[in-house]
Amino acid sequence: MTVIGVKKYLFVGVKEDVELFFERAQAKGFIEFLTRKGKVDYPDPIQKVLTALKMLRKQPQVKQAKLTKDLNADKLVHTTSESGIWAEKLEEEIRLLKAEISRVEPLGDFSPEEIRKLEQETGRNIQFFCVKKAKLKKMELEEVLIPVGSEYDMDYFMTISHKVESFKGMIELHFDRSLSQLENDLETAHLKLKGCHQELKENAAYIDFLKEHLTTLLNAYHLEDVASATTSQMDGSLFAIEGWIPENRLHGLFPLLEGLGIHAEEVAIEDGERIPTYMENKNYGKVGEDLVHIYDTPAPQDKDPSTWVFWAFAIFFAMIISDAGYGVIFLGLALLFRKLFKKISGSGKRFLRLFTVLSVSCILWGALSGSYFGIELSPKSPMNKFSVLNYLAQKKADYHIAAKDEVYQEVTEHFPQLVGIEEGIEFLAEGKEVKDGFMKYIVFDDFCDSIFMEIALLVGMIHISLSLMRHVRRHWAGLGWIFTIFGGYLFFPKVLDATTMIHFMNIISKEAGYILGEQLFWGGIAAALILALLQKRWAGFIELTKPIELFADILSYLRLYALGLAAMILADTFNEMGMKLGFAAGFFVILAGHTINIAVGIMGGTIHGLRLNFIEWYHHSFEGGGRLFKPLKKLTPK
Structure with a gap:
């Protein structure tokens, strides 16, 4: 599906209707107004609610409390923020108190005030020092040093002298509170922290209420932001503003203006103006759209790649995992998450749908490749x-x-x-x-192994060819390169002295394949060059560099084979290691090994499965660099 185009409209109307106009536009949610503003930080009230919600989300989930008439959102935000800030300060204070106690504890419980009083009465200086045990072995202790304790890797000393002492390699310790005072302060800090946590836990019961309050504030802010972007005409009696509207939503424009003194007129798009990209997907296409936005937003002239990316990613992920047993584990987790998060919506629901499809894909490809937890199977199994x-x-x-x-x-x-x-x-x-x-x-x-490698290359050839076909209206030479790709598949086995699937499946003989392949290969190159010259004139000669690019891109799909084979080998290796160790120890080795293999497989499947779409496939049919269409619309709590 092509990305849906947008039209630029100018809205002019009487000032009295501007507020109602924007309220209607926000309710319908299909107009992106040109505010001509950069990124603006939210005002302080919204920032405070966001901060409070961030603090409450860290608390354990609790059943939401019933709302009462006297419940005040501003007061709830204030108490939550205060409790959160105090909790952070108290946690830091507790950390410092524990560190101070660990310093004082080896010296015992003494009063710093009594030490100072004793110094005044005797006219002597009482000092404390510490040094690491390893360093102490290389030192020669002076007679004035009195050992008082040892803890961990440190030794502690004190001096009672007429002068202020200092020793090279030793650290002098200073104290302003006794051990008992520090322990009392620590206990008090813990009690205060417990109170803050209790306050946050109680407030977490109103997190849904705060979300609704945040939504109300955001909707009001967006309305105010758009309204402030209007320009005044005729001494302030009229207003004007421009906006983008998707072509398939134009039918809703004039019903929106009904009864208002506002006129809408399509205007020309200025040179260099950045047009927003409007994408409209449902079901699996919407999941694919989430994947697309990980890398880039399509340009307005691009075709929507969402569905293509979704299904290609599912295939690539399954080929990299290459194990039906792992797929069953993934499917079990997906079904468990669906049961635990029945009320999940939006991107979370789409993620679970993606996870389920990936799980089923792994099971199907694992069965097709005959791989089950890396178990070595007989051909007759x-x-x-x-x-x-x-x-x-x-x-x-x-x-x-x-x-x-x-x-x-x-x-x-x-x-x-x-x-x-x-x-x-x-x-x-x-x-x-x-x-x-x-x-x-x-x-x-x-x-x-050799068949798996050939399948990976065939998948790459088909995937790249589909990309060229999708882009052929803007790049005529792509048609010639498709013939070149498949001509190379038929011809190059002669160069490599290899037997491919089309040979041993008796689809075409080697001799006939070589002849047909050579004709398609050179004919495709000639056709691509001619079509490029017709479309781009002399600039078409740059197409002569395309075969190297295509060859490199198709070879990149060998990563499907390499990663899939590596996963199978690792699974088999862990099985053998475990079986050699016996049941008890072997069970844990096999469990740990497969857990590592699954984790590595998920990372590799995600990274390389998306990379083949975003780099190799996009390279031939995707311009990108677009700006996502962001209409004024009424938000709902999530």
């Missing part, structure tokens, strides 16, 4: 019945058995027992050996 990789590996084995080609010769040289086997499934099942006490199906694994 019933769990491999629905595995596409298993099916393709059998077809590949059948092809090489029939051809008796170089691949067949290499495999049978390593596994002589395979000579004479005519069925692909038997060929894969018998190409095995025992490594470190575990059965490994070497031929089957090698065939599956």
Whole structure:
């Protein structure tokens, strides 16, 4: 779907109707007025409510209290802010008191006032010092130093002398409160902090009330902000303001103006004016829109990539995780979160929908790839019945058995027992050996790996081609490059002396594929250059650099294979480590290993799954740099 265009309108009307006009516009929520202001901080009342809400959200969730007539929002905000500020100060005071107690405690409970009085009566100076034990071993103690205690890695001393003493490497300690005074102050601070926390906990029962109050303040602020942006005409009797309206919402404009002395007229968009981007998505498209805004906002002339990004991300994430068992865990968590957060809405609800789709995608691809918690499965295993990789590996084995080609010769040289086997499934099942006490199906694994790599490249070719196709009206040469991509897929196996899926699936013979591929490859380049010259004149020659760019972008999709294969290998490795250690210790090793693998997989699946959309795919059909359409609309509490 194309991003919906917007029109620029000028509104002119009598000053008496301006307030009602903006109230109606806010209620309908489809006009973005040009305020010509930069980013402005919210006024103090709104800032205070935001601060209070931030403090209350840190409190444990409690059942919301019933509202009473005497409940005052300003008073609630004030008490919450005061309690929050005092709590922070008291927490800092407690931290300092604990640090001071740890300094004084090794010296015992004494009164600093009595020490000073004793100094006056005796005419001597009483001082306290500390030094690290490691440093003390290298020092020669003077006779005036009296040991008084030891704590952790510190030793403590005191001196009673006629002069003020100082010792190199030692720290002099000064105290203004006794240990008992510090402990009393600490207890008092804890009691005060408990009171602040109790106040915040009680106020948390009114968090919904504060949200409604904040919404009211924000709506009033936005109305005032837009109204202040109007210009006065005819000695203040008229007002004027400009705004953007989506093309598919124009039908609601004149009913909005009905009964008002206000005229709306479409005006020309000025050169260099930044047009907002209006996107309208529902269901999974809206989830994809959330993903799109992580990276950039489409330009007004872009096509909306939301749905494309959503489904491509689900596929890429599943291929990187590459485990149906992990997918089941994800789905269980997704269903649990849906049950726990039944009332969640907005972006939170869309996130749960995304998580559910990703979970199902992981299960489907995991089953198609025959991967379940990294368990090594025999080609004949019933769990491999629905595995596409298993099916393709059998077809590949059948092809090489029939051809008796170089691949067949290499495999049978390593596994002589395979000579004479005519069925692909038997060929894969018998190409095995025992490594470190575990059965490994070497031929089957090698065939599956090569097929997985080819699938990753095919996914990249299709994904990039779709991007070129979406952009072909503005970039005619893209049509030629699509032929070039698939021509290269058919032709380059000849250069690499490789057997691809189209060969062992008997879709096309190697010889015919080489001939057709070469024609499509060079013909596509010629077509792309001709189309570029027709569209861009001499600037079209820059298209000659495009093959390198396409080649690099398609190779980037090998990360799907590399990360997916790494996840499978790690899962298998943790399983083997655990089995060697026995049930008790092995269980925890396997659990910890799979937990790490899942965490790494989620990070890799998210980062690289989005990267292939935002970098490689966007590169051929997306300009970006847009500014999101932000209409004046009435907010509702979340």
